[in-house]
Amino acid sequence: MERGNHMSLLHLTLRNIWHRRFLSLLTVGAVAVTVAFIVLLSLSRESVEEGAKRGYGPFDLVIGAAGSETQLVLNTFYHVGAPTGNIPLAVLEQAQADAGVDQAFAMTAGDNYKGFPIVGIDPGYFAVRYDGGRLQAGSMYASTGQTIVGAYVARTLGLKVGDTFTGVHGLVQEEGHAYDHDAGGGEYEGATAAGSGTVDGDHEAGHDGEADGVTEEAHAHESFRYSVTGILPELHTPDDRAVFTTTDYAWAVHGLAPEDREITAVLVKPASLLGAHTLKETLDGKDSVQAVYASRAVGDVLNAVDQGARLVGVLTAICVLLAAISILLSLIAAAGERTKDVGLLRLLGKSRGYVWLTLTSEGLLVTAAGVLAGLVLGHAGAAVLKDVLFAQAGIQIRPLQFTADHWLIILGALAVGLLSSLGPAYRMYRQHPLALFKS
Numbered sequence: 001m002e003r004g005n006h007m008s009l010l011h012l013t014l015r016n017i018w019h020r021r022f023l024s025l026l027t028v029g030a031v032a033v034t035v036a037f038i039v040l041l042s043l044s045r046e047s048v049e050e051g052a053k054r055g056y057g058p059f060d061l062v063i064g065a066a067g068s069e070t071q072l073v074l075n076t077f078y079h080v081g082a083p084t085g086n087i088p089l090a091v092l093e094q095a096q097a098d099a100g101v102d103q104a105f106a107m108t109a110g111d112n113y114k115g116f117p118i119v120g121i122d123p124g125y126f127a128v129r130y131d132g133g134r135l136q137a138g139s140m141y142a143s144t145g146q147t148i149v150g151a152y153v154a155r156t157l158g159l160k161v162g163d164t165f166t167g168v169h170g171l172v173q174e175e176g177h178a179y180d181h182d183a184g185g186g187e188y189e190g191a192t193a194a195g196s197g198t199v200d201g202d203h204e205a206g207h208d209g210e211a212d213g214v215t216e217e218a219h220a221h222e223s224f225r226y227s228v229t230g231i232l233p234e235l236h237t238p239d240d241r242a243v244f245t246t247t248d249y250a251w252a253v254h255g256l257a258p259e260d261r262e263i264t265a266v267l268v269k270p271a272s273l274l275g276a277h278t279l280k281e282t283l284d285g286k287d288s289v290q291a292v293y294a295s296r297a298v299g300d301v302l303n304a305v306d307q308g309a310r311l312v313g314v315l316t317a318i319c320v321l322l323a324a325i326s327i328l329l330s331l332i333a334a335a336g337e338r339t340k341d342v343g344l345l346r347l348l349g350k351s352r353g354y355v356w357l358t359l360t361s362e363g364l365l366v367t368a369a370g371v372l373a374g375l376v377l378g379h380a381g382a383a384v385l386k387d388v389l390f391a392q393a394g395i396q397i398r399p400l401q402f403t404a405d406h407w408l409i410i411l412g413a414l415a416v417g418l419l420s421s422l423g424p425a426y427r428m429y430r431q432h433p434l435a436l437f438k439s
Helices: 002-019 021-055 069-078 090-097 124-129 151-157 201-206 208-223 249-254 273-283 294-337 339-347 352-393 404-430 433-438
Strands: 061-065 101-113 116-121 146-149 164-166 177-180 186-188 225-231 243-245 265-270 289-293
Touching: 021 294, 021 352, 021 404, 061 069, 061 273, 069 265, 069 289, 069 294, 090 101, 090 265, 090 273, 101 124, 101 249, 101 273, 116 151, 116 249, 265 273, 273 289, 289 294, 294 352, 294 404, 352 404
Parallel strands: 116 243, 146 225
Antiparallel strands: 061 265, 061 289, 101 116, 101 265, 146 243, 164 225, 177 186
């Protein structure tokens, strides 16, 4: 008999939802959008925190040109933004000779291939950073012009071992323009300079030197070809979206004399915390050089993200409130429509508890449907945004990840649905069946 009551309760709840399917669908949609938004934020936050922790690996100290600490760390480890400048090659030699340093690698940057940075670094970096530095295909570069490419770059551009290409000066290539950090943040038109058509005399006279320099720069890059010798496996770090080659590539491309050779940064794996502190005190602030703790700069970025997350949290709370109001209004309308039906059920012998369960189960069922749809929608949105976020910000979002936050989201949404159901259910519960039937 009890099983029959449960079955009839479920049947009645489903029938009531179907009878008011348009309003029920709107309620499900409100819950789904809210849940999807929260799920997407949760996945993004998890990805940012995980990526930040894994981004710099064992290299607790980075040395570069004086400027923004955050900019130096983001460019060096996350390949975001422009370098703060260049530093003398002698800084690398000083770091490698320091007794408190376990490993130190020079990095050179400044060119790109189809928007992906070309990074010069000693092959030993991969063995230290990724515990052996195994490749997905091919072999490690050994001479100037040879490269290995990140898995994301290879997949996006269709590169394979044996392919050749030419780079472009600057960090970002977009519609023929590149950002030239060596020129103080200006732009040059490497791709369009040769075929830009005619210009007026004043303009031509005022920029002959600049145009000649740009043309020479473009020819230098066009004549220097890179070859792909290997493909990196999926590392789930920003290194997936970079091209790596020997440190001397920038010197070779620009034909720099030994006395003019500089590097962009030095990545340092200290032998101890004391070693890192000693080297930082020795180099920081001298000869336009800064030494930065990677964890500190990344922590500053995460703090800034947390500040933004608080604003997003307010928007999330508003969405939750709107979803709760939607459920409440839906159930109030349902209670108003079914007053006589409920009164008849009571006169036929159904208990107050049964009436209570009828309305609360409807609210929970509609909420559960919205939660399920929201989870699917949130993860689908993460899958769609995956490549966009990684390409623009190096955030490696994992669409299929299921975290502890998901359980909180599910339980929280169901709790909101239940609380929204209590008011209308209590109103029907406390009234006499004759009053319900006659209203």
